[in-house]
Amino acid sequence: MKEFYGAELRRRREDAGFSQSGLGELLFCSGSYIGQMEVATRSPQLDMSEQIDTILKTTGSSGGSARPSSRRPRPSSPRILRPLPSWSSGL
Known part of the structure; x- marks a missing residue:
């Protein structure tokens, strides 16, 4: 994915x-x-x-769907938390 982003960035930068x-x-x-x-x-x-999209007038094509993300996707369902063990009440 990063390789695609980089190649697209270079192409669009040079085209501009x-x-x-x-x-x-x-x-x-x-x-x-x-x-x-x-x-x-x-x-x-x-x-x-x-900012790159704005400068190169690409409206998301240099970064939109190809935009690398450092964030992990959110889970589709909420996490179920287990109760703390009874021995932890004294902490």
Whole structure:
């Protein structure tokens, strides 16, 4: 998934005429950070992905469904908590 994001980011960045450092300047990060995202050694945070979409005018296509997520998906059902053992009442 990160590899797809990186390849798509590079393609769209180049199509828009930006260098890595040029895009980095607009995002307040280094060009090497952009390069690391493109080769999938780094993943952008959600807000960075949204800023990239705004700058490249991609409306989620560079980050939307391909956006890497550091968050685990929520479980579909609530967790069932077990009662604490009786010996824990003295803690």
